[in-house]
Amino acid sequence: AQSVTQLDSHVSVSEGTPVLLRCNYSSSYSPSLFWYVQHPNKGLQLLLKYTSAATLVKGINGFEAEFKKSETSFHLTKPSAHMSDAAEYFCVVSDRxxxxxxxxxxxxxxxxxxxxx
Amino acid sequence: GAGVSQSPSNKVTEKGKDVELRCDPISGHTALYWYRQSLGQGLEFLIYFQGNSAPDKSGLPSDRFSAERTGGSVSTLTIQRTQQEDSAVYLCASSSSWANEQFFGPGTRLTVL
Incomplete structure (x- = not known):
């Protein structure tokens, strides 16, 4: 079965500084990976997805993630945080x-x- | 166009009562999913509908949970004889096919007293 591990339950940054949210996955085959964001009292919104095309995936709101098979990682990054980025972020793998x-x-x-x- | 909608947004019920939660998917989306988000379990898959195929119920936690999808559109999740551990946010998602992005509704917050 596929699974993902988010290494940090909380990450604190100052506005204007870089964001790094870590995710490692476990998959028996080439996975599809996603990052979703959930703002308070709002639904889940897809930030970006990886489906075996380019390993560097660009998403909405300046976020991007890099698929690294050797490290089984799919970390989410953003060069400069905004106050509006404060939310819950979920790393997701598809179990097809x-x-x-x-x-x-x-x-x-x-x-x-x-x-x- | 309109996104996925769910009703009610909040539901408070007494232990032992039955509840029905409704999901209206995006028009034309053939795939519909139910998930549950709770403090202890995180986000977990419950059930999946694809077109007229038999639903995949592998995520339903007990036989008190059931769901139906009428006319390939609106879906209702029913929880019978609710228990306090059923308290959670129930999320519905739809997609244009099984392989595509899932769009989520705002959820129904269920509180069982």
Missing amino acids: KGNTGFQKLVFGTGTRLLVSP
């Missing part, structure tokens, strides 16, 4: 059943990003 089965999403435990002025 065969070539025609559905794509069950397996979520990490989440990392809460705190941004201070």
